[in-house]
Amino acid sequence: MASLRSDEWRAICDRFTNAQNLSEVESRKDPENEPFRSKYQARELLREIYSALKGFEAGDGEDQEEDQEEEGGGEEQRPEEQPVDGQREDGVGQRGISGDSPAGLRAARLGAVEYYLGVNHVDTEELAGGQEHLKSCLKLLGRCSASSHNVSLFINARNQLGILSAGWDETETAQGFLETAESIYLRYMKEDGSPPTDMAEYFTTEENLLTHQERTKKFELAYTHTMYYLAQVYKNLGQNEKAATYCHSTLQRQLKLKEFSPMEWALNAASLSQYYIIKGHYMEGRHCLSAATVVAGLAGEAPSEAAAQESETESECREQLRQKRADIARCWIKYCLNLLQDAKKLLEDNIGELDTDLQEDSKRARRQEEEEEEKGRKSAVLFGSEDTFDSIASLEEKVCCLCPLDFTEARAVFLVGQNYVTQAKEYFQMDGYVTDHVEILQDYSALFRALAFFEEDLERRCKMHKRRVDMLETICNDLNSRYYLMIRRQLMFELAEIYSEMMDLKLMLANRQADTESLDSHTVKKFNHLCSTSAKYFQMFLDSLCSPEGKVPEHLEEEVLRPALVARFRVARLYGRLISSPASDQLENLNKSLNNYKYVVQYCESHPEATATVETELELSREMVGLLPLKINRLKARMATNNSLVD
Known part of the structure; x- marks a missing residue:
């Protein structure tokens, strides 16, 4: 290719610099009626660069001959006719051209322009055009082996295609692009591992090349994005454990690279905690929430440009911070509630009361569990760097991650949850956030119920x-x-x-x-x-559940079927338990009880599909439908006798 020091080449580098500035800086200032003005200008510059590169290639006969030698002659398939990802499992090209050769560098430069054109089209909401350019990028790279000169482009192009496919609900296609990107990264790090050339450096003069550290960070960020998108894909595929693993690793890498938006990071960590909590992995859940709380405290200190752009105005930013911190508080509430409820399940007997023998056995087993806690901690994926890890560990010490076994331990968990209830309610007030406020109160109520289990x-x-x-x-x-x-x-x-x-x-x-x-x-x-x-x-x-006219529904919807039948059953039992002296009141209550038991039996007879939802209640209802008439008749007979004696 023509000399990198020529006037023509410097002009290409200047065009590229201008295109990047238009896309990343000037586009933020575009008016509302022309939101993509700067992006379109950048696109024209990229097209000019592409045409110029093709012109250099056509005029460089020496390099073209070298091309043919490396490709094995002139009978090879044209780039545009090759499969997007080649045929190799690692997803790199199968043509045999070294990525470090002049021919490989030419392909990488043309591929990079296609990549930036693809991103440009995606940014301007022309997704099909973006996909076309990104696939053209991979076709050009399909001629080459992966090397330090092109591996970053290999990965970034697949990341973008993965995002596009996921947005179109083509989840398995997205999975293919992203898993290939991952395999390319892992193979490169195993076989080479040196900081690779960044795509932008293809159009940078020698004095402006990135440092070793800058190259490393950009490459690791690209792979971090791969992991982040894979986490979303695995979640959509229902592979929750794998999704959690990738999400955890992504968050860890973002902290290490100091490239994250604090509140976004904190919310992702808090969300991940809910997965661990549901699985009963409270050590990991507590660690995620502690890290989320600490990192959320960094909001406003903006360790990266992404964080600085969290909100357009200061007031909006403050409001968003308050809401997101309240969301994290709600995740803490769920942590405390689930921990208490799991402890209740562990210790209750067959009538739902505290089993003291089981409690003592659990306390003995706890001693061994505490000895192994440190070992488990070391095997967990931990967050934090030197400046945050101590803060995270300090916060973790304020709440246990083992099921409480007595009232004192349960109360300690309850008080942590109660503190976060107060924090959450400060933002989610009844005026403006009715649903959220009520849900918080319901969780608070559930905390009291779980604590009451331990109270003697x-x-x-x-x-x-x-x-x-x-x-x-x-x-x-x-x-x-x-x-x-x-x-x-x-x-x-x-x-x-x-x-x-x-x-x-x-x-x-x-x-x-x-x-x-x-x-x-x-x-x-x-x-x-x-x-x-x-x-x-x-x-x-x-x-x-009745109609506006008060008519009882003939058919109960699935979401209210069990609650409605259980409510009928419970009402029947409650009327049967009322203590009343006058025989007439007793008779009235027994009749109400019988009518509700009958409803449960008759509904299940006419709707057999409902039987499975209330098996226990139905069995008891049938029994009471047989017994109550006898009791009612005896009461009527006694009342008649008493009346005759009075007469």
């Missing part, structure tokens, strides 16, 4: 449930059913369950002192109030 004092446990009522009842009654019907249904059902739990606790307390027959009037009144209120909220839930 029944009075204190009852007070915890009363706190749940206080935070949910007013909101439930105030919400407009027209706009928040689903939320109100959730709250009605939960309130019904809370009152039912309080009723059971009150009865347990009373039974420790006397049997049901000798309960004092105050206790009976309190018990009946809790029982009636529970039934009231279950009935409110059932009424919300």
